[in-house]
Amino acid sequence: MPRNGKANGKTNGKGSGHWIGQRFKRKEDPRLIQGISHYADDLRLPGMLHCAFVRSPHAHAVIRSLDTASARSVPGVVAVILAQDLEGVGNVPCAGVLPDLKTPAHPPLARERVRYVGEPVAAVVAEDMYAARDAAELVQVEYDPLPAVVDMEKALAKDADLVHQEFKTNVAYVHPLKNGDIKGAFKRANRIVKERLVNQRLAPVSMEPRGVVAQYLPGERTLTVWSSTQIPHLLKTQISLMLGLPETSVRVVTPEVGGGFGSKLNVYGEEAVVPWLASKLGRPVKWIETRRENMQATIHGRDQIAYLELALKRDGTILGLRARIHADLGAYYQLLTPVIPTLTALLITGCYKIPAVDIEITGVLTNKMATDAYRGAGRPEATYVIERMVDLAARELKMDPVEIRRKNFPKPTEFPYNTSTGVIYDSANYQMSLKRALDLAGYTKLRARQKAGWKQGKYYGIGLSTYVEICGMGPSSAMPAGGWESATVRVEPTGKVTVLTGASPHGQGQETTFAQLVADRFGLRPEDVAVIHGDTAAVPYGIGTFGSRATAVGGTAVYYATEKIKSKMSAIAAHLMGIKPDGLVFGNGKIATKDKKKSVGFGEVVSAAYMARTLPPGMEPGLEATHFFEPSNFTYPFGAHVCSVEVDPETGETKIEKYVAVDDCGNVINPLLVDGQIHGGIVQGLAQALYEEVIYNEDGQLVTGSLMDYALPKAVHQPQFVLDRTVTPSPVNPMGVKGVGEAGTIGSCPAVVNAVCDALSPLGIKHIDMPLKPEKVWRAIQKAQTPPAAGKRSRAQSRARRTA
Amino acid sequence: MIPAAFSYESPRTLKEALALLESNPNAKLLAGGHSLLPAMKLRLATPPALIDLGRIPDLNYIRDTGDHLAIGALTPHAAVASSELLHRMSPLLAEAADSIGDVQVRNRGTIGGSLAQAHPNADYPAAILALDAEIVTLSRTGEHVIPAREFFTGMFTTALSANEIITEVRVPKTTGAGAAYKKFAHPASGYAVVGVATVVRKHGNAIESAAIGITGVSGTPYRATAVENALRGKPASAIADASRRAADGIEAIGDTFASPGYRRHLAMVFTRRALETALARARAK
């Protein structure tokens, strides 16, 4: 079991009740565990049709002809549509804006050319999904294959084939970020450490793939779209724009959403095509993505190659960082494709004082699926890069990786801390989380065992990752489509509370944590509070759930809306008691004076508000308040992870022996849910380090097109996690919360790679790129060792002794 | 993930099943469905008809028949893995079964289906070969007994003819011998990147004989005869050197997870490990 004891109970912040900080089981779970909840695929509407897409088998090709005749002849087929049928339907939107960005047109169905495997070229609608699938197989498309642009570095060559002819280049943008005296830094440096580091392409693979159900009611002229999305309101706006419908006639509902990890922070072509079909055919249409489609045509994540140079003084002080980063964007943009890599630039100095930076990010177009936000979105890339560089620097300077980190941390008194990349870290104590993690891991003992092990040909390694990340997204000035969040809190006539949140939880558990928060403030119980989300007809306009924002931004909106009602209720209570409304306290179903001498029941005040006979003069009846919260800054959770591994030199396999994570996400509303987020996050980070990799071959074919090839982490792959936390409240919001959805993924990945490279250090191995697949590790060991076989071990041992 | 149309038959006797196969030459037998159904859902297989063996009684058993153990074709992996009879008298097959896939796969997948499928990375074939097991089949011409060494003819291909049904697998008792199955599992599929099954008999301090079946390395599972020959009558210290011949004369397969060269290397490592474990488990005569 994870250890949480320490921070527990002290996380109450400014809460007036006792629900905040409790390990409260999720209200969502009973219905999810029993399978009685409703996902998109569970919706069955009368007369509903089923849609299947015909997708490109080529990475790059000209569509020579399309023949739908045999598909149309399949019994039960109602329609087969091509790009030209979608006349007037808008392109798939991209909200990312950058100077001189080349933005390719991205039609929902391919016109003339296909540019990645899985690009939709036709849609088939039929009475049942079998007929739809059968007919989709019969749509005959003749392609003239073209050379595919697959390798993002080769794509940069002058004579490279082009993904989009009209741009005459595959470079979508170049984004510089420069600050401080970089030349001076490198001139003054005693040591310059250089490395090329790869963040491989990953597939988000949420348990539930995408799914869209649409129904158009011609009488009411309303289009309802049920979509498995993280952003119902933005989707509603974009659907209305793409289809040319007034936004007032479009309603988006998110049924239960089985995970997203950023992949559903998006607007996909299918989300226009399916509603369009439903309107044209006058019948509801359902499309549920298959896993194969999910691997091909739902956004991917990461895919960056970074060339780094770190300038250091002999004592380990970092003077400057140069980074040239190539980011593979894929063939078209999804909602945030081009801007994700720019987040890497913002966070690339990690939790270190690096006074000078010179960063340049080049976005590259290739014949692959678009990359976009995947758990961490730009920040895991940054953390990986800086954490690896700091370790490499420590190796070079013969310093302990702990020492070099401590040397470069800002002091706790230096917060808010301005980074050279232009962001302001709100609050932190990096020394504290590192110390806690080292203590829990038994760092000194681990090092001693490592040295002893090397002498016996055992390759033990210890990896650290001290990370900071950007959460609580974010101030609107820094966001592509608004960074605020909305909440409406309504006390119903019976005294139960309804919370409407613009956040759109899809596994994070805000139905529980927001209920805890509101119950806490009102002095009620969480079961008295219902949290409604994901229905644009019920909930005021909101932004959604991503970027670890739902609690820090959405929760704060709930907090303020609750405060508004509390002050109204205080005024009514005071009026009823005939006293001044100042300093009344809510608790145990009562509103009372501080000294508890006078009180009035919570229900009594609610009744007064609704009966409207005994209200203070001039006061509006009812008990409902809405708040739109605009954060003044991001929040910056941080932490320290320590991982110890053993590498089998014979097979190259890595075994994680111990994993310690100390995370600081500010105040904690529900430790149980925070642990869950950290667990899942660590697992996804470990998986990037060791297993996961989207592979396209040189023709642009997706090799890892199924879960038999794409290695998602499984329970049997996981070590025991030892969790702990420190609590450094954020000054950015009144609850002092920061966000925790992505922290585990961001922190964990470099810890594992650092551990493996540390284990192999006696062999002179400096770096191996992720994923650390056994063969790759084995080959690196083979290369480092010299034949003949008999000499292997002794050679390794003698090097180990020298190091020791 | 939606299969093409097919018809479904559920015969109650083997005879009925044979007749149905006869009249539907392109029909497929359905056992646990854990190879066939995924292929159908991806439309990699589009059989017009399925003949479900699941309703035929008495194909799911593990019996002691005196000189060997008989396992019904429809016995799921989980039953093999947990069989007390096997653990006592021929544990290799149980150890291999226990390493297959995950719980659901082991509960649904059957030994007959796995052998008929002849997946190049399946686990059973290594054990079946090392045990010199026999595959019992039924066709119109009657019952046939196919020795393991003649059964696997290539990647996804076997000595079975189109209308032949596996009914039983017979494995010898290996009492006294030491057996071990060592597997390097693919992190995504769970299949064996390399799997080595071995039965070692000990005489005094020497290895009397070692039988070694290897899966995953080549398209077809094979007996590592070069290693077997190098070990006959040799002491344990010969294992390391002999294991280097685990992929002698074998053309290895490769994919993005493991190249041919790496697979050959793994074959050597896992052969050594399997032999060492098996030897430690063997009782000397």
Ligand SMILES: Cc1cc2nc3c(=O)[nH]c(=O)nc-3n(C[C@H](O)[C@H](O)[C@H](O)COP(=O)(O)OP(=O)(O)OC[C@H]3O[C@@H](n4cnc5c(N)ncnc54)[C@H](O)[C@@H]3O)c2cc1C
């Ligand atoms: C996720 C997953 C992981 C897996 N991991 C592993 C693993 O690690 N190791 C491993 O070895 N396997 C693995 N498998 C395969 C699994 O063991 C299958 O169950 C097995 O290969 C086929 O057995 P079945 O009973 O399901 O056969 P089915 O799928 O029903 O049939 C397979 C083929 O055999 C034929 N057939 C079936 N029974 C007979 C019979 N009695 N006579 C003649 N022909 C017959 C069928 O017509 C068909 O062609 C995995 C499968 C899955 C889905």
